Every structure is written in structure tokens, then in C-alpha cells.
Amino acid sequence: MPNRNDVVNFAAGPSTLPTVVLEKAAQGLLNYNGLGMGVAEISHRSKEFKAVSEKTVSDFKTLMDVPDTHEVLLMQGGGMGAFSTVVLNLLAAWKLQNPESNAKTTLDYIVTGSWSNKAAGEAKRLTQGTDVSVNVALDARNHSQDGKSFSNIPPANEWKYSENPAFVYYCDNETVNGVEFDKSFPYDSLPPNTNLVADVSSNILSRKIDVSKHAVVYGGAQKNAGIAGLTLVIVRKDLLVDTDAAFNLGGIPQVPHLCDYKRHADNESMYNTPPMFAIYVSGLTFEHILNHGGVDEYSKRSDRKSSKLYQVIDNSNGLYKPKVSPESRSRMNVVFTLPDEETEKRYLNEADKLGLKNLKGHRSVGGIRASLYNGITEEDADKLIEMMKSFK
Amino acid sequence: MPNRNDVVNFAAGPSTLPTVVLEKAAQGLLNYNGLGMGVAEISHRSKEFKAVSEKTVSDFKTLMDVPDTHEVLLMQGGGMGAFSTVVLNLLAAWKLQNPESNAKTTLDYIVTGSWSNKAAGEAKRLTQGTDVSVNVALDARNHSQDGKSFSNIPPANEWKYSENPAFVYYCDNETVNGVEFDKSFPYDSLPPNTNLVADVSSNILSRKIDVSKHAVVYGGAQKNAGIAGLTLVIVRKDLLVDTDAAFNLGGIPQVPHLCDYKRHADNESMYNTPPMFAIYVSGLTFEHILNHGGVDEYSKRSDRKSSKLYQVIDNSNGLYKPKVSPESRSRMNVVFTLPDEETEKRYLNEADKLGLKNLKGHRSVGGIRASLYNGITEEDADKLIEMMKSFK
Known part of the structure; x- marks a missing residue:
């Protein structure tokens, strides 16, 4: 029977983690910090777990150079969940700034692979019957040699942003198609003051990203940042809004509690019981990356x-x-x-x-x-x- | 420094798990079944993980006596998440059966403690501006000695069901208040053909529950059934409906993908990357319970x-x-x-x-x-x- 040294696991995610991280995690599962209890068996509101959670967030902020303008949320639901939550929360923020009953807006999607395509699909579903429409500013398949594959990202001057979108959405690395933005998203192509949303599920912590240029940066943890079950969300603080007040203005969908950014932020990501063990593993992963050069x-x-x-x-x-x-x-x-x-x-x-x-x-x-x-x-x-x- | 034998952990949840379960889980985290890879590092679609997931569901069905009329879903978001998903999905099912544009309905909540009270609050939020209203059929505080504590469950003849509710909701055990239904919910009190929803987050697998009497039975795993990050949902199959079709009929809220029962059921709970390690721990917990008398x-x-x-x-x-x-x-x-x-x-x-x-x-x-x-x-x-x- 093979042990870990006999195998290299090239899985696309969930994927391999450093053995030392998993060894420490396994130890903490049984007995965290000499408590005689495992890290997943104590209250999420205990001082011991709060310390785990706070260090995880703080190390993540360090690694990602998160500026003071942004907040980090520990959520559930993975990338797929974030397809929905991004739309719901950013539309609430947009509505509060555009309370007129005849206000309309668009969401711009840069579709460069399977995942951004799915994200655009979910945005279309969620905005049915609302005052919001989805604009696919780029479908990269139309720019490919065979006209149907995601195989390149054409330059931004070939994309079609809408006039004043509530946000522009992109996926920095497309896992299925092996397509990644060259160095970074072309920030200069954006109309001024555009809210930019990045799905970095599959290349998070593998290169620098300028968080300050983004409204939201999110990623499922299970590739570079931990195990499945935790979603890391960085959101600009002005977008943490009262979604009930926004909904009451009309024209946008309601936000279920488990999707609500502000509710998570106000409760330091402990509004509900968080995925504690997944948070612990991410914390250990962040520590490992920090100790090895960041x-x-x-x-x-x-x-x-x-x-x-x-x-x-x-x-x-x-x-x-x-x-x-x-x-x-x-x-x-x-x-x-x-x-x-x-x-x-x-x-x-x-x-x-x-x-x-x-x-x-x-x-x-x-x-x-x-x-x-x-x-x-x-x-x-x-x-x-x-x-x-x-x-x- | 204490080891596990020196300590008894009476935490209200997340709470203590059998040491042998955690030892096996820790082993699987590093090397699952001699693969040379951990159970959280392989594809959730691999045959190895599918076997884990299927056995977890099958053992859960055995333990809960889940009849063929019902399906088991492995979801995220905990009990708090389920407060929202239950409302969204059951209203979609109701709407498809009541497609008339003037159809109205109510949701009946039996409030016996903090959690059912929060669930009722979320139902009120989500149904704002829709054709649905929430009826608190019981607020047990009004039946307590001091008029403000959750300290007893009055008999069902003192509750006030509405005429034909889309569902009746209760929490079988209230963790904060220490209140539990005596033996079971009073099924006989229900109007015929009522969809009954039970939150069993904190007493799941601690006594028999008649699943066949329920539309939905759900629980967060982190008390009797595993670690935080997994929500076990049992839903009657006729309630797995096309929520888009329902939404298009009007009068109900839209269902984000991550909340959609049918989508999870159609994809054997692998629509998105599931919380693999939490599923593995629940599977080991179920096995342990089965091996010790069920x-x-x-x-x-x-x-x-x-x-x-x-x-x-x-x-x-x-x-x-x-x-x-x-x-x-x-x-x-x-x-x-x-x-x-x-x-x-x-x-x-x-x-x-x-x-x-x-x-x-x-x-x-x-x-x-x-x-x-x-x-x-x-x-x-x-x-x-x-x-x-x-x-x-």
C-alpha cells in the first residue's frame, strides 16, 4: 500500500496539501493545543477557536495584502455558492445607491471558461423578473480558432462592457479549460469606479493580486488554500449593506441569511457555526505558505x-x-x-x-x-x- | 497537558465525538484507504470518494429508517442555512401546485425556543413582498410562568394552525433553552396532508423519528452526527421541484442554486464540491453508531x-x-x-x-x-x- 511519498497527486481540486499541514491538522482533530479536545469539538465561540479563526484571517490578509478598505469573510458553499452570493449582495449595494423605482442596471460577465460561464448563467437566473440584466461582455469561445472552445483570452479592446454595470465579473483561472489571465486582469480596460469581482478559486495564493482594484475577491479553499467546505471572501467594506433595506426598495432579489455578507461581517463570520475544521486547515496552510516565502x-x-x-x-x-x-x-x-x-x-x-x-x-x-x-x-x-x- | 481521557467535553455543539472515530478520520486525512492521498485531497467525483459518500448516505438512511419516498441530501450552511432553504424549496413546490396568480398561503411555525424563533424570523424576511405570510402557531413564551421564557411546550390543542399552511415547522430539541418534544411531535394534531418540517440538529440519532410523517427533516452534523460544515437533509421526493418553473409563476422568492434541493438531488449532492472531510467524519460516526446498537x-x-x-x-x-x-x-x-x-x-x-x-x-x-x-x-x-x- 502506497504512502504519501510514493504518490504525486495532480488532481484539479480538491487537491494535494503539504503533508506537514495535514499532520498538524490530524493532531488538532484529536487534541487541539493540549486541551484534551479536538479543534472541531469545542465551541466556535470559545476563546481557543476565536484565536484560530482570527489568526487564519490575519495570515490570509497578510498573504493577500488585503487593504483596510476590505473585509475578509469565512463562508460556505464554495465557488458555486459565491456565484449566487456575489450577485445578491452587490445588487443590494447597487439598489441602495440607486433607490429610484425605475433604476436599471447590468452585470457584465467576462466568460473565459466553464466556471465564468456557469457564474453568468446563475446571474441570469437570479435576475429574472428584476430590473437587472446580464451582459456577457466577452464569450471567449467566439474568439477561438474552432469557434467553440475556451482556448484563449482576447485583448480587452475586443470585449463589450455595458455603460455603467453594477459589476464586472471574471474568473482569474479556469480549471477545466486551463485558461488564466496573463499576469492579471486588464484593470485599465475598466470604466472608472467599476466594481470588479474576481473568482480566484483555483489560483489563489499562487501569485499576487491587487485586492484594492476589486470589489470582491473570492475563492473556494480546496485547491491552494485548504480543504473543501470553506469559501474565502474579500469584500470592500462599503458593499456590506443592509440587504433588507435594499430589498424593500424593490427591483432586486431577496438575500437569504446564509448568503448575506453584512451578516457574516457583523458576526466575524460566526453568525452560524462555521466549518471549523476547514478553517483550521486553511489557517495551517496559510502559516505554511508564510513560513516558506509567502x-x-x-x-x-x-x-x-x-x-x-x-x-x-x-x-x-x-x-x-x-x-x-x-x-x-x-x-x-x-x-x-x-x-x-x-x-x-x-x-x-x-x-x-x-x-x-x-x-x-x-x-x-x-x-x-x-x-x-x-x-x-x-x-x-x-x-x-x-x-x-x-x-x- | 491533558489528553482526551482526562477531559469530558459537555459543549452544546460543536461537541465531542468518539475518539475512535476521530482517530480513523485523522488517518484518512493523510492517507485514505492506502491511496497515498488523503480523503480531502482526491476528486469528489473519484470512485473512491463516491464510495465514501454513498456509504455515508446509505448508513444514514439505515439509522434514520428513511423510507423510499424520501431522498437524503448532503448540503452546507448548517441549521441556519436550512432556515432559508426549507422556505425557498417548499414554497416552490407549493407554487407549482397552486399556479393561480392570486394563490396565497401561510407557513406555520411552532416556536418553542431560540432556534425555531430564528427560523420563523427568516421565513418572515424571505416572504416579504410575496403572496406568503408566516403564522406563529405557537409562541411558547406566552405559555410560560414568567411570560417570557421558553420553558415548556404546551399541548397542541393550545396552538393555532392556519387553515391550509404550505408547511408546519418545528425544532425537535432547542439547544439553548433545553426544551425537547416529549417522545415526538404530536402528529395527530396536524390537519390532514400537512407538510411537516423538523429541525433535528441537536437530537438527531438520539431517538427514533418517524421520517414518513415529515416533508423535510434536517440537521447540522456537528452535534450527534459529525463535525460542522455538513447539513443532513431528508426531503420527500415530490418536493424536489423545478424551482425556476415555480419562480416564473410569480408570488414566491427565487432560489439560489446553492439552496436548490432538486439540483443537489439530481447531482447526488455533488453539484458543487461537497464538504468532503465533514462527510467522511459523519460516515465514520454513522458506522460507529450502527456498530454499537444503532x-x-x-x-x-x-x-x-x-x-x-x-x-x-x-x-x-x-x-x-x-x-x-x-x-x-x-x-x-x-x-x-x-x-x-x-x-x-x-x-x-x-x-x-x-x-x-x-x-x-x-x-x-x-x-x-x-x-x-x-x-x-x-x-x-x-x-x-x-x-x-x-x-x-
Whole structure:
């Protein structure tokens, strides 16, 4: 039976975490800080757990350079949950600023892959029958070579922002399609004072992001930041609004309590019982990243891991075929195909024998996907690279 | 530094779990089933995790005697989240059966403590501006001796159901107030074909409940059934409806995706990434309960633990003053006061010295609260009982 050292787990998320983080988490599950009780067995309002929660938030703020203008919320529901909560809360904020009964607005979505596409779909659902419409400012499929794949992000001058959107939404890294914004979102393309929303679920803590340019930055924890069940939300403080007052003005959807940013903020994310163990694991992960050079260091590692892997792909004389244009290639999810299914199978078998696991592409697009999250060391990535060099 | 054997954790939730469950969970966190990867690091769609999830659901169905008419969903958001989701989904089902534009309905709440009171409050919020109103069929405070405490559940003939409510809601055990329905909700009091909704967050798996009499039974996992971050929802299959179609008929609120029962059911609770580790811990907890005699056995243990403790209280010549009338006393949360704050402090100190922890009452009501969840053995409870006998 393999132990952790025999295996490299290239899963697209949930994904691998540092062994030392999990060892400490396992210890805390049974006996936290010598209390004789586990970290998930004590009250979330106890001073011991409050200390866990506060340190988790504070380390996260440090790692993300969160300015004083923004608040960090620990929520549930993952990225998919945030598709809904972002719309509900930002529309409430918009309504309070535009209380006239005939006020209308749009939500602009930059669709660069499966996840931003789903987010736009949920925004359309939630705004049915309201005074709000959704504008897909970019559907990158229309700019691809085959007219139907998410394989590049065209320059912002080809996008179509609406006049005065309540927000502009993008997904910084598309896990399924292996598409990532080159260095950052093109902030300069935005109309002045636009609320920008980023889904960073799959590249959080792998490079710097300028939080101050955003209204909301959120991510599910289960890739670079912990285990599934926790959603990290950074929100500009002026957007923490009384959603009841907003709803009473009409024209927008109601906000269920569990989706309400202000309610979470006012209660330091303890309005309801938070996912305590997931918070603890994220806290340990943040500490680990801080102790190993912070986001700057992980950013460099990500660059090195992914560029080495893309090099092998590009120098394979067509054996490995990349799916994404060079300027939009993800450092987190490297996607490519092999000449035929037979060879793909052989590749996966070969990898499997060497303990290189979970390399199959997403069921919706097929092919191969190697995810190089923060939990994958450079040595881990090198094992795959060596295997790919020798595979014929 | 104390280890787990030195301490008994009487926390009201999150609360203590069996050590063997946590030991197995800790092992699985690092290396699940000899994969060389942890249970929270693999894809939620992998065959390995699907097996975990399916066994968790299947053991839960066995423990709860869930009939074929009902489905089990693994959700997030806790009891507080369910306050919203129950309203949203059951109103969608109601609307599809009552599509006329002038259809109106009510939601009946049986308010017997802090949690059902909060649930009623959220129902009022969510139905503002819709064709639905909330009827508090019982506010137990009005039936208490002091006119303001939740300290008993008056008989159902004193409640005021509305004519034809979309559902009747109750909380089977009120954690803060230590109030529990005697044996079960009075099913016979209900008008025929009423959808009954039960919050069993804090007494789930501690006694049999007749699921077939309910439209929805739900509970946060973090008391008797696992750790925080997972909500167990049992819903009758005819209530899994197309909420978009319902919303389009008008008069009801929209349902965000993360709250949508049918979407979770159609995707076997994997529409979004589920809280995998919390599911794993619940699965281990269910297995543990099944291997130790099932709900019948835990029900007997609960009866024995709580009646012994109430006996000490009742025979203390007024040293311990119970807060709840005998017929509505909770088997899970035993609440009482001591003559004055000074004595309460002394009591808590004494208990603390013996490793008896987390006995302080909820901040909103004060006093003492000893929670006797499934994780508390009879020997654990006896330690407290002995201490209380000798305390003067």
C-alpha cells in the first residue's frame, strides 16, 4: 500500500496539501493545543477557536495584502455558492445607491471558461423578473480558432462592457479549460469606479493580486488554500449593506441569511457555526505558505513548474498538443491532448505506474490535465516532466 | 497537558465525538484507504470518494429508517442555512401546485425556543413582498410562568394552525433553552396532508423519528452526527421541484442554486464540491453508531444519562434549579441554575478541576448547561453526576 511519498497527486481540486499541514491538522482533530479536545469539538465561540479563526484571517490578509478598505469573510458553499452570493449582495449595494423605482442596471460577465460561464448563467437566473440584466461582455469561445472552445483570452479592446454595470465579473483561472489571465486582469480596460469581482478559486495564493482594484475577491479553499467546505471572501467594506433595506426598495432579489455578507461581517463570520475544521486547515496552510516565502515565492515556483512543463509540451514534435494559446495558458492547470485515445491511455498507465495520479482531463473536455497547485513541489512536477520526456 | 481521557467535553455543539472515530478520520486525512492521498485531497467525483459518500448516505438512511419516498441530501450552511432553504424549496413546490396568480398561503411555525424563533424570523424576511405570510402557531413564551421564557411546550390543542399552511415547522430539541418534544411531535394534531418540517440538529440519532410523517427533516452534523460544515437533509421526493418553473409563476422568492434541493438531488449532492472531510467524519460516526446498537441503543443511553442527571437536580433541595417543566425537558441539553453567580462560578471551577468542561449556559440565558450528546458516554455523564452530588 502506497504512502504519501510514493504518490504525486495532480488532481484539479480538491487537491494535494503539504503533508506537514495535514499532520498538524490530524493532531488538532484529536487534541487541539493540549486541551484534551479536538479543534472541531469545542465551541466556535470559545476563546481557543476565536484565536484560530482570527489568526487564519490575519495570515490570509497578510498573504493577500488585503487593504483596510476590505473585509475578509469565512463562508460556505464554495465557488458555486459565491456565484449566487456575489450577485445578491452587490445588487443590494447597487439598489441602495440607486433607490429610484425605475433604476436599471447590468452585470457584465467576462466568460473565459466553464466556471465564468456557469457564474453568468446563475446571474441570469437570479435576475429574472428584476430590473437587472446580464451582459456577457466577452464569450471567449467566439474568439477561438474552432469557434467553440475556451482556448484563449482576447485583448480587452475586443470585449463589450455595458455603460455603467453594477459589476464586472471574471474568473482569474479556469480549471477545466486551463485558461488564466496573463499576469492579471486588464484593470485599465475598466470604466472608472467599476466594481470588479474576481473568482480566484483555483489560483489563489499562487501569485499576487491587487485586492484594492476589486470589489470582491473570492475563492473556494480546496485547491491552494485548504480543504473543501470553506469559501474565502474579500469584500470592500462599503458593499456590506443592509440587504433588507435594499430589498424593500424593490427591483432586486431577496438575500437569504446564509448568503448575506453584512451578516457574516457583523458576526466575524460566526453568525452560524462555521466549518471549523476547514478553517483550521486553511489557517495551517496559510502559516505554511508564510513560513516558506509567502505568495512571492509560490508565484516563482508556479512559474517555474508550469513553464518547464509547457516547454516539454512545445518541444514534443506534436506528441503533446497544447489546448490553450501561449499568452493565456494557466500556471495551475496544464491541459493538452495526445494523438489518440489509445496513446492517452498508455500515457495515463505509464504515469500511474510511477505514482503520478489524477492526470485525466475534466470529463467535459477530455485529454490530460496536470494541476500544479501550491501543494505540488518542484520535485513533484519534475517527476512528471521526466516521465513525459521519456514517454514516446 | 491533558489528553482526551482526562477531559469530558459537555459543549452544546460543536461537541465531542468518539475518539475512535476521530482517530480513523485523522488517518484518512493523510492517507485514505492506502491511496497515498488523503480523503480531502482526491476528486469528489473519484470512485473512491463516491464510495465514501454513498456509504455515508446509505448508513444514514439505515439509522434514520428513511423510507423510499424520501431522498437524503448532503448540503452546507448548517441549521441556519436550512432556515432559508426549507422556505425557498417548499414554497416552490407549493407554487407549482397552486399556479393561480392570486394563490396565497401561510407557513406555520411552532416556536418553542431560540432556534425555531430564528427560523420563523427568516421565513418572515424571505416572504416579504410575496403572496406568503408566516403564522406563529405557537409562541411558547406566552405559555410560560414568567411570560417570557421558553420553558415548556404546551399541548397542541393550545396552538393555532392556519387553515391550509404550505408547511408546519418545528425544532425537535432547542439547544439553548433545553426544551425537547416529549417522545415526538404530536402528529395527530396536524390537519390532514400537512407538510411537516423538523429541525433535528441537536437530537438527531438520539431517538427514533418517524421520517414518513415529515416533508423535510434536517440537521447540522456537528452535534450527534459529525463535525460542522455538513447539513443532513431528508426531503420527500415530490418536493424536489423545478424551482425556476415555480419562480416564473410569480408570488414566491427565487432560489439560489446553492439552496436548490432538486439540483443537489439530481447531482447526488455533488453539484458543487461537497464538504468532503465533514462527510467522511459523519460516515465514520454513522458506522460507529450502527456498530454499537444503532439509534435504539443511543436512545436508551440518552434516557438513562439525562434522567439520572435530572434526578440529581430534582433531589438537590433547591441547590440546582431546573429551567424547564418536566414533560418538556431535553435529553440532550440539561439546563439549570444555582442560587447565585458566586455559587455558579464555584460549581464551574470545581467541575473544571475534574476535567468536566464547557458547562456554562448559552450567553443569552446564562446558568449551567450540560449537553449529553451521543459522544458523551454513560461513564462520562456519571462523572458529572457524582461531582454534582458531592458539590455543596
